[in-house]
Amino acid sequence: MIVKEVLLFLLISGVPKVHSANYDRDRDCPAKGVSHPCSCTPVAIDCINRAIVGIPPAFTKTNWVFEKVDLSQNLLTRIPARAFQYVNVSKIILSNxxxxxxxxxxxxxxxxxxxxxxxxxxxxxxxxxVLGKLHSLNVLDVSYNPIQYMNFTDNVMRELGDFINEFHFGDDNLKGWPESIHHLQMLRILKFYGGSNEMDRIPITAFKGFEWTLEKLWMQNTQLIAVPIALQDLKSTNELHFDNNVHVGDAGILIPAFAGLTDKLEVMSLENNSLTTFPSVLLTLRQLHNLSLARNNLQFVSDQAVSVVGSNLTTVNLQACGLDRIPGALSKLEGIIDLDFSNNKITTIEKNDLQRMVNLQRLDMSENPLQYISRSTFYDLKRLQNLTLQETELYLVPYAITNIPTLKTLDLTSSDTYIECNCDLNWLYCYTTHNNTGLTIIGDCETIQMGIDRYARTRIPSVCPKIC
Incomplete structure (x- = not known):
């Protein structure tokens, strides 16, 4: 009897309409019409770089739930009341x-x-x-706005502190660290950029309020003269990006600042900080596995300096460090999986380079004036899968790849093609045919309009003597 009554009720009142799971551009996009400056995908309303001067740009109401509306790179000067009343999103991009x-x-x-x-x-x-009224807000980016430290007002920052967990701020004219930041007591990610010449250090209490919650910290493009001592209060930070702080130098990497991070820090980037050597603090960071020292002047770094690097590292980035050779001491870091030497001054890879790196899987030597690779090198690289030699001066496919049974990709791409393709590549045909059928070689021949991989597999067996 009850079932019959329910069925009768549905017939009378009608079944509620369910929004279709399939996106329909004409029906579901609030940016309708061929002349509308925006366009839609199932996840986004795209209004990027459309010379828009006001909001809303003739949006119409629909029920489709988008991930975001992106109005970046336009000419907006103000956000009026109810500017987004006809869009249904959780992410609003208004940058630039x-x-x-x-x-x-x-x-x-x-x-x-x-x-x-x-x-x-x-x-x-x-x-x-109004920011304090966005009670579901998790991520707020106000970086590179001319907001002075006293204008990060207590009342707004206190409201934000109840829900925000990622905050980006800072500007090249910022003259001081905002004390009100301590209200952000749920903060997990902090990104700080810039600062004027007057701001060459930050207070020792800078991270008070979120010292137990902060997991990832960016401090980039600043005028700081040293790593802030305030770091020592952080209890949970496992990732630090301290980059493009050109006034720091070797003396500015202060070991006491890392006192609380010795068993926490897993990822650290010290790019472009005017370093000339590997900082001694690396010896104290027992959990560090990912290190970038890219774009520092390590040209004359000694093997002894490299010896301070901890043995737990799996990823090392030494891109654009002015190196003219591969530091021999790196061979003791047997756990390295990913190694980047790109954009240096290395001309040769010798027999003893990269010894004992038995776990290495990716090696990037691109954008070096590399001319010679010893036939006897790479013997210890029994797990290497990707070897990148883009934009070098090699004119031969390196025979040393035959020492790498696991190699899957060899990238020899170059805007100035140097690789000579002729019957001297017989060995490559034999190797790829009988020993390493899974190898893909990327790059073109200089002597014939054909890819190196295709030449070795198809041209050589048809025109060259078979010597396999």
Whole structure:
């Protein structure tokens, strides 16, 4: 009897309509019409770089739930009330505009569903109060806005502290560290950029309030003269990106600053900090497995200096360090899986280079003036899968690859093709046919309009003497 009554009710009232799981451009995109400046995909409303000066650009209401609306690289100067009332998104991108003001009701009726708000590179001079009303906000980026430290107001930062876990801030004219940042007591990711010449250090209490929650920290493009001592208070940070701080130098990598991170830090980037050697602090970081020292002047680094590197490293980036050889001491780091030597000054790879690197899987030697690779090298690289030799001066396919039974990809791509393809590559045909059928060689011949891989597999057996 009950079932019959339910069926009768449905027939009378009608079954509620269910939104289709299939996206329909004409029906579901709020940016309708051929003249509309925006376009849609099933996940995004794309309004990037369309010379838009005002919001909304003739949006129409639909029920489709998008991930984001992207209005970056436009000419917006203000965000008016209810600017996004006809879009259904959780992520709003407004970076690279000229926004100087945001109305108190700008994000109605989305205030309880916005999770990411990107206001990078605008003209804001203070934190708008409306930000404190976005109670689902997880990620806020206000970096490269001319907001001075006293304009990170207590009332807004206190509101943000109840829910935000990722915060980006800073500007080249910032004169001090905002004390109100201690309100962000749920912060897991902090990205700080810039700072004026007056800001060559930050307070020892800079991370107070989130010292137990912060997991990842970026401090880049600053005028700092040393790694902040405030780091020593961080209890949970496993990733540090301290890059492009050109006034730091070797003396600025302070060992006491890392006192609380010796058993926590797993990833560290010290790129372009005017270093000339491997910092001694590396010996204290027992859990470090990913290290980048790219774009430092390590040209005259000694093997003894390399010896401070911990044995737990699996990824090392020494890109653009002015190296003219492969430091021999790296051979003791048998756990390395990924090694980047690209864009250096290395001309040869000798027999004893890369010895004992038995776990190495990826090696990048691209953009070096590399002319010679010993036939006797690579013997210990029994797990190497990817060897990148792009933009070098090699004119022969290196015979040493026959020492790498696991090699899957050899990349010899070059804008100035040097590789000579002739019957001297008989060995390559024999090797790929009988020993390593899974190897793919990327790059072109100089002497014939054909790829090296295709030449070795098809041309050689048809025109060259068979010597296998």
């Amino acid at each position: 505009n000229n926004i100087s003001s945001i109305e108190p009701d700008a994000f109605q009726p989305l205030q309880d569903q916005i999770k990411v708000l990107d206001l990078r590179n605008n003209k804001l001079t203070f934190l708008p109060e």
